[in-house]
Amino acid sequence: xDILSLFVTVPILTVIVLMFAKGKKQYRVVALVGxxxxxxxxxxxxxxxxxxxxxxxxxxxxxxxxxxxxxPMNIHYAIGxxxxxxxxxxxxxxxxxxxxxISWDVDDLPKEFFISLIxxxxxxxxxxxxxxxxxxxxxxxxxxxxxxxxxxxxxSGPREYASMKLTLMLMGASAxxxxxxxxxxxxxxxxxxxxxxxxxxxxxLNLPVGVQRLFFPFIFVGFxxxxxxxxxxxxxxxxxxxxxxxxxxxxxxxxxxxxGYGIFRxxxxxxxQGTHFWTNFFxxxxxxxxxxxxxxxxxxxxxxxxxxxSSVSHLGLVLVGLLMINQIAxxxxxxxxxxxxxxxxxLFALIGVVYGRTHTRIISKMSGLLVFIPVIxxxxxxxxxxxxxxxxxxxxxxxxxxxxxxxxxxxxxHRIITILAASSIVITAVYILRVVGKIMMGPTMKEYANLxxxxxxxxxxxxxxxxxIVLIGTLPFWFGNILSDSIRPFIERL
Amino acid sequence: MLMRNEIVLTLIILLVLVxxxxxxDNRKKIISNIAIGLFVIHMLIGFIPMPEGSLFGGxxxxxxxxxxxxxxxxxxxxxxxLQSASWLHDKLQDTTKIGEFYIILFSSLLGIYFMVSxxxxxxxxxxxxxxxxPISALAxxxxxxxxxxxxxxxxxxxxxxxxxxxLFGISILYAVGGSLYxxxxxxxLPISYFSVMGLVFFxxxxxxxxxxxxxxxxxxxxYEGAPTxxxxxxxxxxxxxxxxxxxxLLFITxxxxxxxxxxxxxxxxxxTMFIGNFFALRQENMKRFLAFSSVAQAGxxxxxxxxxxxxxxxxVVYFMAIYIxxxxxxxxxxxxxxxxxxxxxxxDYAGLYRTNPKLSLVLMLSLFSLAGIPPVAGFFGKFFxxxxxxGQGFYVLVFIAVVNVTISLYYYLKVIREAFLRTxxxxxxxxxxxxxxxxxxxxxxxxxxxxxxxxxxxDYIYSVSNIVNF
Numbered sequence: 001x002d003i004l005s006l007f008v009t010v011p012i013l014t015v016i017v018l019m020f021a022k023g024k025k026q027y028r029v030v031a032l033v034g035x036x037x038x039x040x041x042x043x044x045x046x047x048x049x050x051x052x053x054x055x056x057x058x059x060x061x062x063x064x065x066x067x068x069x070x071x072p073m074n075i076h077y078a079i080g081x082x083x084x085x086x087x088x089x090x091x092x093x094x095x096x097x098x099x100x101x102i103s104w105d106v107d108d109l110p111k112e113f114f115i116s117l118i119x120x121x122x123x124x125x126x127x128x129x130x131x132x133x134x135x136x137x138x139x140x141x142x143x144x145x146x147x148x149x150x151x152x153x154x155x156s157g158p159r160e161y162a163s164m165k166l167t168l169m170l171m172g173a174s175a176x177x178x179x180x181x182x183x184x185x186x187x188x189x190x191x192x193x194x195x196x197x198x199x200x201x202x203x204x205l206n207l208p209v210g211v212q213r214l215f216f217p218f219i220f221v222g223f224x225x226x227x228x229x230x231x232x233x234x235x236x237x238x239x240x241x242x243x244x245x246x247x248x249x250x251x252x253x254x255x256x257x258x259x260g261y262g263i264f265r266x267x268x269x270x271x272x273q274g275t276h277f278w279t280n281f282f283x284x285x286x287x288x289x290x291x292x293x294x295x296x297x298x299x300x301x302x303x304x305x306x307x308x309x310s311s312v313s314h315l316g317l318v319l320v321g322l323l324m325i326n327q328i329a330x331x332x333x334x335x336x337x338x339x340x341x342x343x344x345x346x347l348f349a350l351i352g353v354v355y356g357r358t359h360t361r362i363i364s365k366m367s368g369l370l371v372f373i374p375v376i377x378x379x380x381x382x383x384x385x386x387x388x389x390x391x392x393x394x395x396x397x398x399x400x401x402x403x404x405x406x407x408x409x410x411x412x413x414h415r416i417i418t419i420l421a422a423s424s425i426v427i428t429a430v431y432i433l434r435v436v437g438k439i440m441m442g443p444t445m446k447e448y449a450n451l452x453x454x455x456x457x458x459x460x461x462x463x464x465x466x467x468x469i470v471l472i473g474t475l476p477f478w479f480g481n482i483l484s485d486s487i488r489p490f491i492e493r494l
Numbered sequence: 495m496l497m498r499n500e501i502v503l504t505l506i507i508l509l510v511l512v513x514x515x516x517x518x519d520n521r522k523k524i525i526s527n528i529a530i531g532l533f534v535i536h537m538l539i540g541f542i543p544m545p546e547g548s549l550f551g552g553x554x555x556x557x558x559x560x561x562x563x564x565x566x567x568x569x570x571x572x573x574x575x576l577q578s579a580s581w582l583h584d585k586l587q588d589t590t591k592i593g594e595f596y597i598i599l600f601s602s603l604l605g606i607y608f609m610v611s612x613x614x615x616x617x618x619x620x621x622x623x624x625x626x627x628p629i630s631a632l633a634x635x636x637x638x639x640x641x642x643x644x645x646x647x648x649x650x651x652x653x654x655x656x657x658x659x660x661l662f663g664i665s666i667l668y669a670v671g672g673s674l675y676x677x678x679x680x681x682x683l684p685i686s687y688f689s690v691m692g693l694v695f696f697x698x699x700x701x702x703x704x705x706x707x708x709x710x711x712x713x714x715x716x717y718e719g720a721p722t723x724x725x726x727x728x729x730x731x732x733x734x735x736x737x738x739x740x741x742x743l744l745f746i747t748x749x750x751x752x753x754x755x756x757x758x759x760x761x762x763x764x765x766t767m768f769i770g771n772f773f774a775l776r777q778e779n780m781k782r783f784l785a786f787s788s789v790a791q792a793g794x795x796x797x798x799x800x801x802x803x804x805x806x807x808x809x810v811v812y813f814m815a816i817y818i819x820x821x822x823x824x825x826x827x828x829x830x831x832x833x834x835x836x837x838x839x840x841x842d843y844a845g846l847y848r849t850n851p852k853l854s855l856v857l858m859l860s861l862f863s864l865a866g867i868p869p870v871a872g873f874f875g876k877f878f879x880x881x882x883x884x885g886q887g888f889y890v891l892v893f894i895a896v897v898n899v900t901i902s903l904y905y906y907l908k909v910i911r912e913a914f915l916r917t918x919x920x921x922x923x924x925x926x927x928x929x930x931x932x933x934x935x936x937x938x939x940x941x942x943x944x945x946x947x948x949x950x951x952x953d954y955i956y957s958v959s960n961i962v963n964f
Contacts (some may be wrong), residue, residue, distance in 0.1 A: 053958075070949045071882060072808070072956040134877075137867045145867050148907060152915040160915060164907060171903050175896030182884040182892065 002047060002065050005080045007089060009123040015115050020085055024110050029040055030099045031114040038121075039093040041270040042086075046482075049086045053485070055432070058198065060489050061131060069135075074194040078132035083486030084334055087479065088128045088261060094464060095253040096121045097418045099246030101461030102349050106244070111393050113154055117246065120146040120255075122325055133181050138404050139423065140262075143255060144170045146424060147239075147247070161316045162242035169235040177262075179223025183215035184270060202270050203493070212274030219267040220282060227259025228312040229282075229319060230289035240308035241361075248304065252311045253345035257337045260318045264330070264490065268322065272494045275325070279399040280413065283323045287417050289316030294427035298434070303351045303361040306435055307344065310387060314340045314395075321402035324414070327484065327491050329405025332398050334483045339394030339472055343386045347467040350380045353458050354439070357451040363435060368444030375454045379462055384436040384490025386469050387427045394472035397426065397480075426475070496547050496556050499564050500607050502539055506532045507600045514593030522589040526579050529596040530930070533575060537568040541782055552675050553614040558958035560611055562809060563738055567610075568728055570818040571603055576824045576934035578723035580833055580927065585721075591635065599629040599727065606735035615664045615674040618739060621662065625732055625904030626653045626703070632727075633720035645719025652712040652755055654703060660699020666692030676747045683750045690754055696743075697758060703736035706796065708787045709764040714773070717785035725781055726825035729788045730818040737795055742812055745802050745963070752802060759799050760891060767898040774905045780828045780838050784821070785907070786862060790902055791817055797895050798882040809882040809958035812952055813875035815861060816945065820872055823860030823938040826931065834925045845921035846913035853927075854913045856935045863942045865906040866899055871946030878952070 001009060014034030021030050052062050061080030071077045081089070099117065104112050123143030130136035144167060151163035180198075189195045190204050196202060225232040236256075240248045268275045293313030302304045314336065321333030352377055354369065355361050370377035389395035406418040472479055495501075510529050515883040517525055548555035575596075605624025612618035630653065632644030664674075670689040671679030674707045683689050717725040743912050744755055770790030776781040795817070798809045830853060831846075832838050847854040863872030876899065884892045926932075 071803070071953055073878070138873065141873065142868045145862070148910070149914060152911065160911060162916075164904070164911070167907065168900060168904055170902040172897075175900055176893075178880065178896055179884075179889060179893055182880060183889065185881070186884055186887075 002063065004050065004063050004081060006040070006066065007124055007125040007129060008042060010034065010041065010371060011118045011125065012099035015118050015122075016036075017116070018111060018115050021111065024107065027111045027114055028100070028104055031118065034098075034118065035093065035097045035100055035121075039097050040091045042093040045081070046086055046090060049081065049083070049096055059458060060486075062149070064131065066198075072260075073134075074196050075134045076132045076198060077135055078198055079129040079135070080131045083375070083482040084261070084264075085128045087334075087338055087482060088127060088257065091257070091338055092121060092124050092254045094126070094468060095249055095341060095345045098345060098349060098461040098464045099249045101457045101464070102249065103244065103246040104457035105454075107473065108154065113150070116146040117250070118150050120150070120250065124254055124258065128261070131199050133184065133199065133202075135197075136262075136266075137178065137181055140177075141171075141174055142154050144174065145259070146253065147243075147255075150247045151239065151243045154247070156244070157164075157186060157242045158238065159242040162238035167237040169232070173222050173225030173232065175222075176218050176225075177461045180218030180267075181220055183211065184219065187211050194401075195389040198268065199266065207271060209273045212271035213277050214274075215478075216267055216271045216274030216278050219271075220263055220278065223259040223262035223267065224282075224319065225259070227256050227263070227319060228293070229259075230285050230292060230316065233289060233293070233312050236312055237305050237308040240311070241302060241304040241346070243486075245348060245355075248307075248348040249345040252308070252348060255317055256311065257341055260322060260333065260337050263319070264322055264333075268325075269490050269493060275494060279323050279325065281434075283320065286316050286319035286323060287420050288303070289313065290424050291420055291427070294424050294431070297431040298427065300431075301362055301364065303355070303363060303435065303439075304348070306431060307347050307351060307365075310347075310428065310431070311340070312345050313345065313428065314344070314387075317399065317402060317421060317424065319418065321405060324406045324409065325403070325491070325494050326405050326408055327487060328401055328408065329481050330487045330491060331480055332403075332405055334399025334487065335394070335401060335472070335476065335479060336398035338479065339398045339469070342465050342469045343383065343393070343395055346462060346469065347383045347387055349458075349462050349465065350376065350383050352461070353454065355381065358448060363438050366439045366445070367442045367449075368440070369448060370440040371444050372448050373453060375452050379454075379466070381436050381440055382466065383462075384432045386392040386466075386473075388432040389425060392470070392473050394469050394476070396472060397476040401480075410429055496544065496549055497554065497567075498542075499540055500604060502536050503600055503604050503607065507538055507597055507604070510593055510596050510600070511713065514597070515791060517593075518937065519589065523583050525596070526582060529593075530572075530575050530579070533568075533572055533600075537572055538567075539832055540568050548552055548613055551618050552677055553907040554608070554611050554933050555613040556611050559804040559811065559961050561852050562955065562958055563734075563814075564607060565879040566730055566811075566815045567606065567734060570734075570822060571599070571727070573819075573822045573826070573938060574597075574723055574726050576733070576930040577726065577822070577829055579930040580628065581721060582778070586635065595632065595635065598632055602626075602632075602727070603731065606731060609735050609739050612739065613676050615668070617677075619657075619664065620687070622699075622703070622736075623657060625735065628655075629724065629728060629732065632724045633716060634684060635721055635724065639719075641719035642721065642857060643680045643719075645716040648712050649716045649720075656699045656702035656709065657851050659695050663692050663695025663697070663699055665712060669698060676743070677708065680747050681750055681893070683748055685754065689751060693751055693755060696741070697755070697947075700703070700736050700740045701762070704733055704740065704792050704796075705785075705789045706762050706792055707769045707789065710766070710770070713789055714777075714782045714785040717788075718779055718781045718862060722825060724779065726787070726822060726829070727946075729784065729825065730821045733788070733792065734814045734818055737792075737810065737814060739806065741799055742961070744799065745807065749802075756800055756802070759796055760888075762802070763793050763796040763891065766790065766796065767895065771898050771901045772850070774902070777905075778840050780840055780909075782845075783840065784824055784911070787902070787905070788821060789823075790898065791864065793898070794876065794879055794895060797891060800888055800891065801882040802884045802960050803882075803886075804956070805878075805882045805885055807961065808952070809875075809878040811878055811959065812955050815955075816871045816875040816942075819938055819941050819945075820860045820863035823935065823942060824864065825857055826935050826938065827857040827860065830927045830931050831922060831936070835922055837922065840909055840912055843909065843912040843920065844916040844918035846870065846906040848917065849924045851920050853935070858910060859904040859912060859939050859942050861909055865903045867903075869947060871942050871944075874946040876950070897912045904936070
């Protein structure tokens with residue numbers, strides 16, 4: 001079995017073994033082992049990828065495989081990766097691994113929890129390795145339904161409402177996406193012959209401008225909804241807040257990145273003229289999301305809602321970066337995708353850890369926790385700083401790249417967007433520092449005097465994420481180079 | 495042996511009749527085993543390939559697509575038979591009715607065979623009548639249940655009226671086309687008010703069987719009142735037969751009227767999808783819920799018919815097969831729960847997963863297949879329906895359809911919500927169904943997981959769908 005298909009088969013095998021396991025201990029160990037294997041595989045993938053590139057392979061995608069699946073429709077199981085996909089795969093495995101650690105003591109139906117989580121991860125892995133639009137769409141939809149079960153069964157607060165809203169909005173968005181995909185498919189054979197779903201085949205054609213302008217918004221909105229594009233982001237705050245910790249980590253950290261990846265890989269790559277036509281319109285929406293998300297986060301009283309709106313804001317920044325359409329901004333957008341994945345997952349993890357002890361997420365009810373739970377407190381402060389883009393952490397590098405890239409457009413419209421985007425740093429600092437200061441510092445409260453310290457699994461989960469955040473922050477050029485090489489063929493199209 | 499299916503089925507009917515006469519009153523239950531065993535043999539014989547051809551001067555015809563379709567119908571009926579065994583033995587106090595059930599059901603299936611293989615309007619009408627009249631008798635099978643009798647009356651009255659309308663449409667088409675043989679009127683129907691009238695009446699008669707709006711009003715009451723296995727059969731098998739023959743007639747025989755029936759189909763599709771969905775949203779009784787859900791699904795099937803080409807034919811047949819198995823799964827679970835506890839309300843399913851996990855999983859697979867969620871087969875079925883319609887440029891219709899699929903997801907998730915998300919102080923306790931039911935639900939679960947991903951199934955259907963030179 002080729003190296004990429006393993007990323008889909010290993011999780012499925014883990015699920016099958018899980019179905020036969022008995023007892024809470026076995027469930028978590030099986031899930032953990034399965035994902036340690038997966039994470040090691042993803043590290044191996046980076047190594048193999050760099051090896052293949054060092055040997056001089058200059059093709060856009062490597063480790064490709066193409067199997068004819070449904071012959072009448074010319075649907076193939078076609079997979080392949082480039083630098084961006086490889087890093088996304090690493091992001092996914094690390095975050096799911098951290099999530100499994102964080103959920104070590106889930107006690108209601110643990111087997112089903114881990115099964116749903118791993119099925120979700122399977123969908124995500126399949127999405128990142130797919131090169132055929134049908135296969136990509138299948139894995140994308142596969143990743144939506146387990147969310148309904150995960151939030152609905154193991155969530156808190158208005159979980160039924162939140163899970164239903166999230167599922168319906170995301171499925172609605174994928175329905176819109178489907179129209180776009182079918183539009184691309186049926187225009188992929190201008191000279192007769194069979195239509196194709198293959199991304200690179202379609203890229204070779206020059207689709208008529210009218211077709212591009214028509215179907216670009218469908219695909220952009222379809223993917224944008226899962227990336228919290230304003231005004232389709234409304235599923236996000238309730239969804240993240242009602243979800244259990246590991247699910248929020250996975251969703252905000254990974255699933256929402258699928259949107260940006262899809263926009264980049266499909267909407268922009270296959271429809272360059274359509275992109276140029278729609279850029280300004282979607283830039284307005286994206287920057288609204290950035291600023292609105294940041295201001296909304298200031299107003300929140302619940303920790304998870306703050307982080308949810310913060311995710312809306314940071315992902316809006318990814319979209320702004322993508323829509324700036326130049327090499328630096330795209331590198332920043334992709335780095336931001338990676339970085340925000342880790343930072344938001346870390347913050348959600350720590351919010352979950354704190355909540356597990358204080359049993360409240362309302363900020364006004366917590367104060368001075370740094371005294372009673374110092375390790376957790378320090379980690380929380382660091383996570384907050386990482387989220388606001390402190391130099392040394394990954395967020396700084398990515399945001400800098402986006403702003404530099406955005407600044408390269410000299411016209412007024414883009415300058416305004418750049419200024420607004422840069423101003424979001426300040427607003428982000430406001431809500432992050434306010435939260436961190438209020439909860440961790442300040443007068444201590446008696447009721448929190450005897451909170452248990454951090455457990456081994458919580459430590460492991462958060463340390464894993466922190467390592468990557470620091471790694472990207474201090475060695476950005478290593479990640480940047482992997483990304484730049486893969487961005488180049490795409491930027492040349494536009 | 496072109497009429498092999500029909501002849502074997504007739505033999506089986508006679509054999510069951512004879513065994514019903516022979517077997518003593520207190521041992522009637524073995525008739526179920528006999529009937530199911532014979533039907534398994536019939537189904538297996540049905541797999542043996544058959545040449546194409548026609549009989550009786552073209553009145554009866556068969557080709558590879560019809561042959562494949564009958565196989566699918568056979569598998570579906572077998573699953574329904576397996577699911578009905580416990581109801582027949584335990585719920586009905588009167589053991590003499592066991593044998594009659596099989597005889598009547600098989601007669602109805604015989605009617606569907608003729609309907610599907612017809613080459614002449616008379617055979618089509620005969621098949622139509624033969625398929626619906628016996629079912630009306632079966633709908634009243636629980637004679638001490640008022641709802642059952644009500645369902646039967648509604649069914650037979652609606653069926654009678656629609657048959658009358660259908661016949662009127664046929665007579666107009668005869669007047670316009672000059673012959674009752676399909677092959678003779680192929681390409682000869684002129685575009686005139688008269689033939690449009692004939693088309694509309696003819697379509698309405700069949701639309702009743704398929705539960706299209708506005709001919710769907712009988713569906714909810716009949717499905718709710720009739721015994722669950724009968725509703726099961728109505729919702730899948732008789733609907734499938736009617737869809738098939740409608741498709742064949744519209745695509746081939748009435749191809750000259752193509753530009754007219756496209757608008758008819760387009761409008762009815764949109765209407766059916768929306769109305770089916772809106773009513774399903776409000777249902778609490780599981781059987782009524784499944785009734786309206788099947789109305790909406792009929793709307794989706796019709797959407798693919800606007801394409802009028804090979805992709806359209808293959809996607810309709812493929813989706814019908816998947817729909818048959820998904821609905822049998824859903825109705826099967828409802829039947830199992832209803833047999834054991836008599837509960838048919840969605841709210842009674844609260845906490846079902848905690849007590850009956852395997853049953854809930856089959857329910858989940860069936861509902862996800864109906865909703866179109868990967869990797870279950872329904873996703874592939876719906877996807878190919880979209881491609882069939884989009885291939886002819888009907889993007890607006892596809893958009894309306896995907897909006898409706900999202901709406902339908904909501905009500906399917908409502909059931910999932912009850913069974914998985916909610917807990918109850920008085921859930922349905924753990925129970926074991928009888929072996930037949932277990933086997934049928936297991937088969938359905940496997941089928942739903944496999945036939946989507948397993949592409950040779952679709953490839954085969956596509957290859958036999960070139961029944962027309964378009």
